[in-house]
Amino acid sequence: MLEGFVRSNLRRLLTKEKSIVLERRIPLLERSFQDIEELGIYLHIPFCEQICPYCPYHKEIYNPDLARSYTDAVKKEIDIYSDLIGNRPITSFYIGGGTPTTMLHNGLEEILVHVFKSFNMQCDIHMESHPNDLSSDNLDTIISMGIEHLSTGVEALQDRHLKFLDRPYTAEGVKAVVERAVSKDFKCVNVDFIFALPNQTYSEVEQAGHALVEMGVDQVAAYPLFIFPYTEMGETANDKNYKISSILKRRKILTILEKIFYAAGFKRTSVWAFTRPGVPKYCSVTVPLYVGLGASGSSYLKDVFYLNTFNVAEYVRALGNGRMPIALSLDLSENMQMAGWLYWRIYETRFKRSNFKKRFGKEFDGVYGKYLKPLSLLGFLKDYGDEIVLTDKGTYWLHVLEDLFAIDYISKLWGKSKQDPWPKKVAL
Ligand SMILES: C[S@@+](CC[C@H](N)C(=O)[O-])C[C@H]1O[C@@H](n2cnc3c(N)ncnc32)[C@H](O)[C@@H]1O
Ligand code: SF4
Numbered sequence: 001m002l003e004g005f006v007r008s009n010l011r012r013l014l015t016k017e018k019s020i021v022l023e024r025r026i027p028l029l030e031r032s033f034q035d036i037e038e039l040g041i042y043l044h045i046p047f048c049e050q051i052c053p054y055c056p057y058h059k060e061i062y063n064p065d066l067a068r069s070y071t072d073a074v075k076k077e078i079d080i081y082s083d084l085i086g087n088r089p090i091t092s093f094y095i096g097g098g099t100p101t102t103m104l105h106n107g108l109e110e111i112l113v114h115v116f117k118s119f120n121m122q123c124d125i126h127m128e129s130h131p132n133d134l135s136s137d138n139l140d141t142i143i144s145m146g147i148e149h150l151s152t153g154v155e156a157l158q159d160r161h162l163k164f165l166d167r168p169y170t171a172e173g174v175k176a177v178v179e180r181a182v183s184k185d186f187k188c189v190n191v192d193f194i195f196a197l198p199n200q201t202y203s204e205v206e207q208a209g210h211a212l213v214e215m216g217v218d219q220v221a222a223y224p225l226f227i228f229p230y231t232e233m234g235e236t237a238n239d240k241n242y243k244i245s246s247i248l249k250r251r252k253i254l255t256i257l258e259k260i261f262y263a264a265g266f267k268r269t270s271v272w273a274f275t276r277p278g279v280p281k282y283c284s285v286t287v288p289l290y291v292g293l294g295a296s297g298s299s300y301l302k303d304v305f306y307l308n309t310f311n312v313a314e315y316v317r318a319l320g321n322g323r324m325p326i327a328l329s330l331d332l333s334e335n336m337q338m339a340g341w342l343y344w345r346i347y348e349t350r351f352k353r354s355n356f357k358k359r360f361g362k363e364f365d366g367v368y369g370k371y372l373k374p375l376s377l378l379g380f381l382k383d384y385g386d387e388i389v390l391t392d393k394g395t396y397w398l399h400v401l402e403d404l405f406a407i408d409y410i411s412k413l414w415g416k417s418k419q420d421p422w423p424k425k426v427a428l
Contacts, residue, residue: 040092040285044294071107101133190282209260311421
């Protein structure tokens, strides 16, 4: 109850909105694209070989026939956007999931060729993968498709934690996979790591942190275990009585990881990620405005946020009938656009006042200046003139805020969209 109270008051303070409701409506896209100069593309591959009990992302079990129809549908969606986007440069391209490598030999290459044929691509490709898909031949295939930034979900490096997460490999096995990926010619290999697992000890975290550095990875994205109510873990958490780490324990674990990664020369490059110096960071779409392709893909244009249907069969059907697969949309007031911009830039741990002015034509300090002084006195951020940088302490409190907002919004929006392919409305 207290969480809900804090959430609605903070939201009101930042966005000036009493409520945020997404509705079943297809926005006027021609108008929204008019004054956009550059944008990013996110492509969702909604298939996995198995469903992990903690995972909130939209996916279903891989089926080769469905993947075939999905490929055709994504190409149709690309054709629609190609007319809308024209020659505007695409400056960020991310393939996420689910598990994109399920379609490595069944449709992925065809989609990539179509993307490059249809858009003015001015960027590298970043892609997620599952460790069990990373044989030496598959890694070569990934590179031959032009994918130079690769991420894989290692998640844990002790067998008992891998077992808890129901991951289908051992710690030794996954170490060998990561070393194989690192030995190939990628610009960046990122591994995902989940911490604050039930009964995880500090020395296990320490051991895993050192092992990640020794394996030679370029980047580690370390997330605390979030429990989403609509996942299998969320549904059984009470019965199984998981001992989830307290905020203080999470803070201590994060400090252990920060110490290990900083000592190895890594720098913090986002709220969750630590990257070796000189390596381009692995990340999801990096530009503020983007289009999401595929089932559950979400798009963020200047004045509108919208979301495709989550249901793969409905996504395929809509495009087969020549319709956009958009299920829900939300018009964004200027206050919401500014709050959204700030949230994502802070997520990258740094932003420039001049970029805010460029986007909104207003001085940053005129809108948010009154919060800067107290936050910098509390040691949450450093003000370098044009650039504002979040400190480690500030980053930690952003984690806490993330718990408060993102988990709640995701659970409402994704939870409802999973149940109903075309919801009438979803109130956040
Ligand atoms: C799409 S998955 C990664 C790619 C691939 N499907 C795999 O499992 O290896 C994205 C990442 O989100 C993180 N993640 C998923 N569910 C999470 C949760 N409940 N709490 C924290 N991190 C989570 C994991 O680190 C996971 O690797
Ligand atoms: S963690 Fe990865 S493999 Fe597991 S269900 Fe989620 S997306 Fe699929």
